[in-house]
Amino acid sequence: MKRTFDIAPWHVATKEWDPQDKRLQESMTSLANENLGMRGFFEEGYTGDHMQGVYLGGVWFPDKTRVGWWKNGYPKYFGKMINAVNFMKLIIKVNDEQLDLAKQAPKNFKLDLDMKRGVLTREFTVAIGGTDMSFQFERFVSAVQKELVGQRVQIKNQGQNDAKVEVTSMIDADVYNEDANYDEQFWNVLSKHANGEYAELTSETKPNDFGTPQFTVGMQTTTKTDLDHVGDGTDAKDAYNNFAGTVVAGQTVTLEKRTVVVTSRDFDSQAAIEKRLNDLTDQFDAQSFAELLDPHVQEWADRWTKSDVEINGDEGAQQGIRFNLFQLFSTYYGNDYRLNISPKGFTGEKYGGATYWDTEAYCIPVYLGVANPEVARNLLMYRYKQLDGAFVNAQEQGLKGALFPMVTFNGIECHNEWEITFEEIHRNGDIAFAIYLYTKYTGDKSYVLNEGAEVLTEISRFWADRVHYSQRQNKYMLHCVTGPDEYDNNVNNDWYTNLLCQWTLKYTLEVLAEVDDQVAKKLDVTEDEKRHWKGIVDNMYLPYDKQKDIFPENDGFLDKDLKPVSEIPSDQLPLNQNWSWDKILRSPYVKQGDVIQGLWDFIDDFTKDEKKRNFDFYEQFTVHESSLSASVYSIIAADIGYEDKAVELYERSARLDLDNYNNDTSDGLHITSMTGSWLDIVQGFAGMRVRGDQLHFAPFLPKKWDSYQFRQTFRGRILKIRVDPDGTKIELVSGDPITIDLAGKQLELK
């Protein structure tokens, strides 16, 4: 654990400068707008250890993975969002000395991410070129103009003499990925030019052997400054404009850089990309920096109106929940159904910038509560549009129907561990379950009865082919799977996966009974198929242990050496850093909820006693070494009345990155895990449920808090729920009157 930023309700800010924390600071001060984003690296360059990262949504490259013993059904590559051309670069010289905080120690340093406005500011004063100069950098990634990034630098001469200031505003394609199996660079420069008004560079990902797309990206920067334009240039891999001037003592000069980024995801030719670049540049040129920034700030204000959570009496918690929502919304806000939410968003290279089951299992439930339904719907559309890829994935395994990928950009599986790739198939059920959740929360059946029915049918066809019938047990089974608890691999009859399989088939049959003839005709589910599915639903094997009266995670689980986590010496934790994979696999230790995940999905389908017994059993073996784990346990703990436990577990995820809890935030933020704190507050502490068509709450107030208040979107309304020692107040902020259930009592809201 390491806290490098001050606690404040709307800011992630620090006045400390420590090069040791550089990567951590870069992760924490990332900005993005779903379409593109970057780590908070310094635009002026930094020769010390750091991690430059500019990323473009949906622009990726297939990394070589075919080593050793490739087998049929293994993916051929590992997809990775690659480090994009760096358009942020602003090389600054004062009296011929280049600004570089690795060399000049800053004074009055201040780094400030304003979460309310979505603006990152950095200020400092340095002794440079024989004088003192102060700098203020601002940047934003526009939440309303997906192609736009704005930067402003103000440079003030704090010395006694004139200072010569030179600035080179550059687009630099000389970039590498840290994590790649290629030693080469990924970008070829197609064209570049620079003149006084702008610099432009178009690049393309290098050809690959895997038949996956190449991407063309055009970038155009304009620079407005009261320095003089003194020249331009291009090198093999860059294009730039030079500015210079004399800054007299006490004077401040300003430089604004606007960047427009257009990719071949939106325009299919280099000419079209260039036209779009020019059009947007012209449009933005006519606007001042404030005019570009204002709608961005307004958009963030709107987002907060729908989603803000206020916690009184715990500023750390307050900051945590806002930081989590800020970064989640930066990563995805439902503008483009071709994009999704990578576990590290635009904040680092880990997880390859690809889509995981995190989206359906953890993010959609949050968006359904804090944003317009379109956000979740677009995430559902993402999967629908990738059905063709899911067919391929199933075919690769010799199976029918659709197997959605564990990791993907385009629907094709691109992760390279077999025990995950084609065994962690619960994801197919999680995707089905998200359709159910969307329908339940929004009341909108248009998706489930059309695109959703198709997704569900094809997933069910997969399940029906993937199960086998055990003559010995007279039951349908799923052998060779991996559950969410990835500390057990290739197990037989993972309770959670079997349960989701059974549920999906049942739900699909229900949905098929409702679709119209045209959809039914298209899906062409035969009566035989339905009978077969019904047979699986009725005869699915679900592990149950009589003696302990619990659901064993899988067939072999209870034969393990069942020593609780409390008996592991603390210097051996976390296990994944201290134990071999061999010991971990054989151990009873649970990385993240597996049975608990199932209890969460179907929280109203189990008795309190069932939930208690299973929670008590599994909690003692759970090490929460997935950042997705503790928050789900917190919800179940709250549900069964373990309030203190619920709060304790909540605290593990609430400030995961702000406090660098897992000591890996320098690699990037845990974007999808950031949903956990919202889920814990709303589903856990406030007991929010949707039962039938009705919204339910049954809140408690954590002991440390004075009060908390959150917004909840539900079927066209925005509700404000406030919980304090006097009880719970629920207010209808907008929308039609509605009756909700508050701790068992009907409450009419107008």
Added chain:
Amino acid sequence: MKRTFDIAPWHVATKEWDPQDKRLQESMTSLANENLGMRGFFEEGYTGDHMQGVYLGGVWFPDKTRVGWWKNGYPKYFGKMINAVNFMKLIIKVNDEQLDLAKQAPKNFKLDLDMKRGVLTREFTVAIGGTDMSFQFERFVSAVQKELVGQRVQIKNQGQNDAKVEVTSMIDADVYNEDANYDEQFWNVLSKHANGEYAELTSETKPNDFGTPQFTVGMQTTTKTDLDHVGDGTDAKDAYNNFAGTVVAGQTVTLEKRTVVVTSRDFDSQAAIEKRLNDLTDQFDAQSFAELLDPHVQEWADRWTKSDVEINGDEGAQQGIRFNLFQLFSTYYGNDYRLNISPKGFTGEKYGGATYWDTEAYCIPVYLGVANPEVARNLLMYRYKQLDGAFVNAQEQGLKGALFPMVTFNGIECHNEWEITFEEIHRNGDIAFAIYLYTKYTGDKSYVLNEGAEVLTEISRFWADRVHYSQRQNKYMLHCVTGPDEYDNNVNNDWYTNLLCQWTLKYTLEVLAEVDDQVAKKLDVTEDEKRHWKGIVDNMYLPYDKQKDIFPENDGFLDKDLKPVSEIPSDQLPLNQNWSWDKILRSPYVKQGDVIQGLWDFIDDFTKDEKKRNFDFYEQFTVHESSLSASVYSIIAADIGYEDKAVELYERSARLDLDNYNNDTSDGLHITSMTGSWLDIVQGFAGMRVRGDQLHFAPFLPKKWDSYQFRQTFRGRILKIRVDPDGTKIELVSGDPITIDLAGKQLELK
């Protein structure tokens, strides 16, 4: 299946030339002498598709494997025997046209591997340079001088006019591996020179990031010819001598090339390598080609005296068994305990030229029957000398004692599939079992009571730490293992592995009771340890199914969808080429014997009925997609009286490579599987067993055969056993009188 060579008792020869079969021919005509070897590629070069391969025993390179999701305990690299510098090269020009069978179609082509003498000959006539020339190439890899390779070319002018013939005798370091994760070359040239008498080139493997050894290799060639020496040269990566002359019509010119290869495995400085090169070159220079060849041929004659198997009435079988023994002996003949038997020997790049459990499980039982005990003893010493590496492998998994590697050069595990690397731990038991076999066959206890006791103790320490106690079952268990049947991965309680674990602990306790005080003191096995081992022996869980009265391969096996192989459409076989790994893992299909392997090891410990029931059960699910599989089934079939089945199964391995049965011999020969046919004949058909101190036979004669006859080494004797329709005749070829058991009757041999 494809048979490209004629059937003959002592020759693998063909008069057919088909470029399609080039790689296959190269594999089949490989030569080696344990220390070095090469595929039968053409020394004059060949521009068509082929696979050049020269390999040096124990010279390897760590291939990069760290992609994706590396976890604690995973090996950091994959060791590979690399393609060595090509010292065979003889560029030949006739009237300025270069000889290249990809361009000049040969007439009167003949390729002949003489297995009796260990010599490869190739003859043909081509139209080249406006004339007809015939060529005869000979080569041998000396079985008595490990550093020596001899080549001879005879070139005859079959035309009417004089022909200008030029030959460049070269050492060429410009070589690549086909299978490598590096795009670069592995060899850096350290020095090179050439003059009229010889060419020399010293090279070193490039530095690697893994802390594994670099190898230096010196090569020196001398050329004797009746052509004129016309010049020498070196390029960046080669050294060569040029010869030329006019060959008049009808004249034959001869060129002999001798190569000496010395590596840093034997000499620790470049200077020492060069001295050795010069000394050997001088020594061989004083000898004629015949003088170099003769002792090599004599050595092969000696080998055949101990090992030859004669089969009358089936020439294909006759050729098969000799080819198998020839290639096995070429790969290893016990001269160097630092070397071992790679599954593909010196015949290709697959399996990386490394050591597998094949050595102990399949090769040692053969060498014990057909060679001096020193051969098997050196293979046991190989493991003893690598104990330090085995300690590291266990420590990497957080376990005590020794875990011998699945794949290795130096004792350190270098395979990169976790489900194999640290799960296929039965190998530890197989290594222990080989010590038992050696002792039983040879009567020599000097190994088991010294080095062997140490190996057994450390293996037992590993087992005792690797098991866990299941409170639920009150039994010791092994979870998360992979048995020999690699079509099931990461299973719980693999019957074979559990059995070997139990047996090893029991045997170690027996051995420890016999060791002298000094050894006991060194091993320092405490009474507590012994008690713990005894406890495991007494309470090991061994899967047994009451209903079917068989040993289930592992815990989940009988829950599978138990359809026999006969129900799989034939176009889906072999499964590993047609099914996804997902389907294979979930299926009941057995790649190679697992329970059957255990029945073989402990063949006298199970009743005939037990063996029958288990054979009948598993045979229906076994696809024999390991080349090691069918031969073991054949032995069990013979044991339980299924004679026809035994012969049928024998036939699958007897000519595996000669008939390209698995359609992959072009990659190299299945060296370790070649042991199968000998085991089937001797242990299967002839029922050879060692019981107590006595040798037993209980032969039958396969219906198709007129008779068979083999040699058997046993405790200082060589026996000749002949089986024909009149019965079995056993003759003592050499050694002291001995009483053996023939089908239950005591037979005194003098």
